Amino acid sequence: MEMTAQEKQQQERNKEWRDELRKSVPNKDRVSIERVKMTEVAPEERIKSQNIEVNCGLTPEQAQREASRCLDCANPTCIEGCPVSIDIPRFVKCIEAGKFLDAAATLKEFSALPAVCGRVCPQEKQCEIKCFYAQKMKKDPVAIGYLERFAADYERESGKIQIPEVASKNGIKVAAIGSGPASLSFAGDMIKLGYEVTVFEALHEIGGVLKYGIPEFRLPNSIVDVELENLKNMGVRFEKNFVVGRTASFDDLKELGYECFFIGSGAGLPNFMNIPGENLNGVMSSNEYLTRVNLMAANQDDSDTPVLLGKRVAVVGGGNTAMDAVRTAKRLGAEKAMLIYRRSREEMPARVEEVKHAEEEGVEFHNLANPIEYLADDDGRVAKVRLQRMKLGEPDASGRRRPVPIEGAIDELDIDLAIVAIGVSPNPLIPACLSGLKMTRWHTIEVNEETMQSTIPEFFAGGDIVRGGATVILAMGDGRRAAANMHKYLSEKHAEKKG
Amino acid sequence: MNKIVEKKQLSENVVKFVVEAPMIAKSRKPGNFVILRIGSKGERIPLTIVDSDIERGTITLIVQNVGVSSGKLCQLNEGDEITDLVGPLGKATHIHQAGTVLALGGGVGIAPLYPIVEAMKKAGNRVITVLAARNKDLLILEEEMRQWSDEVIVMTDDGSYGRKGLVTEGAEEVIKREKVDECIAIGPAIMMKFCALLTKKYDIPTQVSLNTIMVDGTGMCGACRVTVNGETKFTCVDGPEFNAHQIDFDEMLKRLQAYKREEDQARNEKK
Numbered sequence: 213m214e215m216t217a218q219e220k221q222q223q224e225r226n227k228e229w230r231d232e233l234r235k236s237v238p239n240k241d242r243v244s245i246e247r248v249k250m251t252e253v254a255p256e257e258r259i260k261s262q263n264i265e266v267n268c269g270l271t272p273e274q275a276q277r278e279a280s281r282c283l284d285c286a287n288p289t290c291i292e293g294c295p296v297s298i299d300i301p302r303f304v305k306c307i308e309a310g311k312f313l314d315a316a317a318t319l320k321e322f323s324a325l326p327a328v329c330g331r332v333c334p335q336e337k338q339c340e341i342k343c344f345y346a347q348k349m350k351k352d353p354v355a356i357g358y359l360e361r362f363a364a365d366y367e368r369e370s371g372k373i374q375i376p377e378v379a380s381k382n383g384i385k386v387a388a389i390g391s392g393p394a395s396l397s398f399a400g401d402m403i404k405l406g407y408e409v410t411v412f413e414a415l416h417e418i419g420g421v422l423k424y425g426i427p428e429f430r431l432p433n434s435i436v437d438v439e440l441e442n443l444k445n446m447g448v449r450f451e452k453n454f455v456v457g458r459t460a461s462f463d464d465l466k467e468l469g470y471e472c473f474f475i476g477s478g479a480g481l482p483n484f485m486n487i488p489g490e491n492l493n494g495v496m497s498s499n500e501y502l503t504r505v506n507l508m509a510a511n512q513d514d515s516d517t518p519v520l521l522g523k524r525v526a527v528v529g530g531g532n533t534a535m536d537a538v539r540t541a542k543r544l545g546a547e548k549a550m551l552i553y554r555r556s557r558e559e560m561p562a563r564v565e566e567v568k569h570a571e572e573e574g575v576e577f578h579n580l581a582n583p584i585e586y587l588a589d590d591d592g593r594v595a596k597v598r599l600q601r602m603k604l605g606e607p608d609a610s611g612r613r614r615p616v617p618i619e620g621a622i623d624e625l626d627i628d629l630a631i632v633a634i635g636v637s638p639n640p641l642i643p644a645c646l647s648g649l650k651m652t653r654w655h656t657i658e659v660n661e662e663t664m665q666s667t668i669p670e671f672f673a674g675g676d677i678v679r680g681g682a683t684v685i686l687a688m689g690d691g692r693r694a695a696a697n698m699h700k701y702l703s704e705k706h707a708e709k710k711g
Numbered sequence: 712m713n714k715i716v717e718k719k720q721l722s723e724n725v726v727k728f729v730v731e732a733p734m735i736a737k738s739r740k741p742g743n744f745v746i747l748r749i750g751s752k753g754e755r756i757p758l759t760i761v762d763s764d765i766e767r768g769t770i771t772l773i774v775q776n777v778g779v780s781s782g783k784l785c786q787l788n789e790g791d792e793i794t795d796l797v798g799p800l801g802k803a804t805h806i807h808q809a810g811t812v813l814a815l816g817g818g819v820g821i822a823p824l825y826p827i828v829e830a831m832k833k834a835g836n837r838v839i840t841v842l843a844a845r846n847k848d849l850l851i852l853e854e855e856m857r858q859w860s861d862e863v864i865v866m867t868d869d870g871s872y873g874r875k876g877l878v879t880e881g882a883e884e885v886i887k888r889e890k891v892d893e894c895i896a897i898g899p900a901i902m903m904k905f906c907a908l909l910t911k912k913y914d915i916p917t918q919v920s921l922n923t924i925m926v927d928g929t930g931m932c933g934a935c936r937v938t939v940n941g942e943t944k945f946t947c948v949d950g951p952e953f954n955a956h957q958i959d960f961d962e963m964l965k966r967l968q969a970y971k972r973e974e975d976q977a978r979n980e981k982k
Contacts, residue, residue: 414929416748416755416795424931453797455929459734480931484943491936491943491962493969500932508754508926516754516780517926518973592965639930640948 217297224302225284233309234284243345247352248278255572262511262543263428266569267331267361272312275362279308282354285344290356293342295689296397298322300339304359313374316367319360320376323688324400325393325439327368328422330361331431333685334563368438375445379406384702385469387412389456389642392420393684394476394675396439397691399448405699410449410470412456414641417507420478422684424507425499427536429543430566433506457645472670472698475657476691479676480639484632485528489586494520494594498529498537498633511544522629524548526597528583529633530560532683535567537631538575549575550625554582554602559612580604580615584622586630596624638677646671656680664694665701672698713747713796716769718789721851724776725819726785727761733768735760735798741806741826742920742952745772745798746928749787753794754780757925757947759823760799773822773851778974800928801951804918806830810892813885813915814840814860815906817878817898821852823920824897831895832859839891840864841881843898847872878902879909886913895919896955900967904960917955921946924969937963 251268258264282304290300299318306315319326335357340346343353367373384407388395391413399409417423422436482497484490504510510519525541527534530553542549553560556579560567581599589595601621604613638655650658650667657666657673664672674690676682717729735745744759762771776785804827812831816824821842832838840860844850845868857863864881865873885891894917896906903919910917923935923946935946938959944950
């Protein structure tokens, strides 16, 4: 009988080195250490280029000291907060002990993308909020996210990249559709289990939102590429420029031997507000703006793809994508980079860190304001946005106070570029090719929430195509769960065949 | 990889390519397009699939050299590879037996019209095709169109071939002469606008295929949005074909100019 995750954690925790490490420093000394501060490139310096990563990472000394804050709890609650259930105390204690490569190897047991997660996960809402320090002591939690990034970066920079163990091939072919975090996480787990895994991507680059969406200053492409290389080295195959259902049908792929499919095609379709003037030139979705810059490198002189460089840029929305867009505009030379959000700062869904960084970089916040119309200049380009000022009313279904218009409080801002970042809808391309797949009324794929299995048994799904718009790590959690359950489904199916 | 197996100059600025793409050749339908990219710094450009040969595993593309990216493509030769090619994208044309179909093609728009004319003819329709070009040298695919049309009328702006006049003049003559059940028009946006106005007058259901700006072509960016019947639609996934009488062509014409400043600048720099 295989050990449960908890039993495995306990077994690891009971190892002699862990026990000794726990005893080596009294807890009262551990809790008196202040949480480490991430070194950042100064705002005036970093806004000069799209390619300067804001956070510099921890030094080994900083990392070890931070890791020594962790009390290695007997019942670690941090793990409960992690969508991919990383054995957090184990990797943190490896860092404290100076076994940095072991820390990285631990991360890779659970996550296909540790260097990515260490940068873009909202740890403050997940593992860190569940940390004993935050829960019981009202102190700053252990900086689990910084430590994750440290371990992954250390391994990469050491040149001693370890390939996780892969089971012997079982000869069963499975496909992942889309190459974003959900699919990559799925692929990483399935390849470890011995499957032959192919990841199909419609674009000319692998990585999905990690490449076209998240900007270089938050997640350098080179970091993503190393994680992709790891998956390739483990045996995952990648097919670019391939729209499953179009380039080849699902039946064609079944004929080629694919037995099961994981749909991680993401939330493609950008939402608009359907207000007058939204189709003027100079009004675009954050997807378009970020894709032009991040995927097509349109901000670089040698790229053939153009991008509009606004001097007065208004970004509409309050999420991480809105922050990415407005901070990109700042780096691309906007004199005024403005964020328009209909609620107040407290309700912003963006990570606290992103909001802080945006503010430091000189982004102007226009909170409690909602665009109602875009106005054009004589050339038909956007020149103004009309804003309805708002106030906060009663809480709505999301628990946040609902913004309501203040009657008569309407004003205008001069702009030359507007970027709409108010969310996305699921990409219809894949579901349209699959009759019999049950969809929700939000056009997401309906799945069993435990198993991620869709209404067609050999199809599993996860990430934004199921959630409608979530985070990298939630998508990765879905990928993991889908992999575990697809494995179960296929094992039973093949056992039946043999029996 | 997608190797160019055949290249033919159709007119001064229009080139035909036959490209290896076995899966797309098999799966494409009339009305579908591909997105391609030349070089690692290349732009993603949409092109309608003109024809395919399943046995040879090839598709036919026709491109007009109008800018930096189409220029790069036109410089490629037989044996060269296209860096990235993805498809088939977009909804396929609704091919059915309508009766008499009037097919209107202008300039390089004759290329995407070709597979539809072929399919409409094969579906048992009477197909009357009106082809228009600025002059004789710019007219493409006339022979191919004759193969699948019951009648072909050629119009040129300068009268150097066929009859002098616009595509709408040839079209109106047909409409006045006989009952037309359906119309499909593909060409420059301004031409499609006037074709739509004409057929609206005669209440003939009309489809057009739009050539909006696109980046990904898979529904992700929204650069291709167009107002149809008062609603915003995405040309790449909701189209590229729409009911011509419901399109806000004036908005579309403006949106085609969205990057004009940037494109002019790029063209001048590369000269």
